[in-house]
Amino acid sequence: MIFTKEIIKAQFIKRPNRFQAYVKIGEDEVMVHVPNTGRCKEILVEGCTVILRYEPGENRKTKYDLIAAYKNDKLINIDSQVPNKVIDEALKNKKIENLRSYNVIEREKTYGNSRFDFRLTDDKGKQYFLEVKGATLEESGVVMFPDAPTERGRKHIMELVDAKNNNNGAGVLFLIQMDNVKYFTPNNEKDPEFSKALKYAAEHGVEVMAYSCEVDENSITLKNKISIIL
The missing domain is CATH 2.40.50.580 (OB fold (Dihydrolipoamide Acetyltransferase, E2P))
Structure with a gap:
């Protein structure tokens, strides 16, 4: 981008x-x-x-x-409008390996009581709900989310579990708005309830992904898949 x-x-x-x-x-x-x-x-x-x-x-x-x-x-990069734009570009260019089969990409779609960032559909009509979270908090190469308590974020995670339970694909992608990091982990100290919800979601089939970005002063682009420690 x-x-x-x-x-x-x-x-x-x-x-x-x-x-x-x-x-x-x-x-x-x-x-x-x-x-x-x-x-x-x-x-x-x-x-x-x-x-x-x-x-x-x-x-x-x-x-x-x-x-x-x-x-x-x-x-x-700290622009909160950037993550969805970067992921939209990456989805269209088939840069996210486990989401390459989805050809229909729709933004801001409602499921239950939440509005997810993306609804993806493959050629067989299978739907996948994707929530994107921008991550900017970094300490010694370790990236964490959130940097402050987020009840809205926890609610989104639990709605993804519901979507998965109703035979949809579901995932949350943490877009790390920087490069050269070690791994991603939820910020249990700042928001233990969000951390608990993320672990619960992963245990119940919601895909948890993290990607770094190549960032310079004039652009930002999806780069590498990053390890996750829950």
């Missing part, structure tokens, strides 16, 4: 709330939009280099979205 809009670098100053941050562009302090409601405290550290995407608009308060940041030498 190549970013078609203008991309510039800036220096991170502070993030007073979930949606806004202040950065330094040249000598100017500028307010920007943060398209991620997660905490990202270990990424958005004062003085770090961040990547901005130019997003002009009459109804916008800011001209830029803060889409990525350098954590030491590692570039991490």
Whole structure:
């Protein structure tokens, strides 16, 4: 996935709330939009280099979205709209090995009380519900999800179990928005209920997948399948 809009670098100053941050562009302090409601405290550290995407608009308060940041030498994409776009591209290009048989790809489809990111259908009419979770929390090469409690996330996982029990395919894919990581694991410390639900789902036939991304300042692309420790 190549970013078609203008991309510039800036220096991170502070993030007073979930949606806004202040950065330094040249000598100017500028307010920007943060398209991620997660905490990202270990990424958005004062003085770090961040990547901005130019997003002009009459109804916008800011001209830029803060889409990525350098954590030491590692570039991490934090745009919460990116994971579904990356996976959509990967599904169409048959890059996810166990989902290659599905040729019909639909976005944002309802099942039960949840709306899943994808509904896939193969040539025989078999359906597969896929939920995508963007993962940005990394410590010493270990990636975890979530970075804060998510009741909505746990609900999605249990709905996937229900979909599987009703003769559908079902899976959750954690898109790691960075490269060069060791493995993925649920964040039991931050959200033990989500971790418990994910383990339960895996034991009941829901596929749990994790993929890293090749990330640079102008693009992000699905890269490697990553080991999972539940």
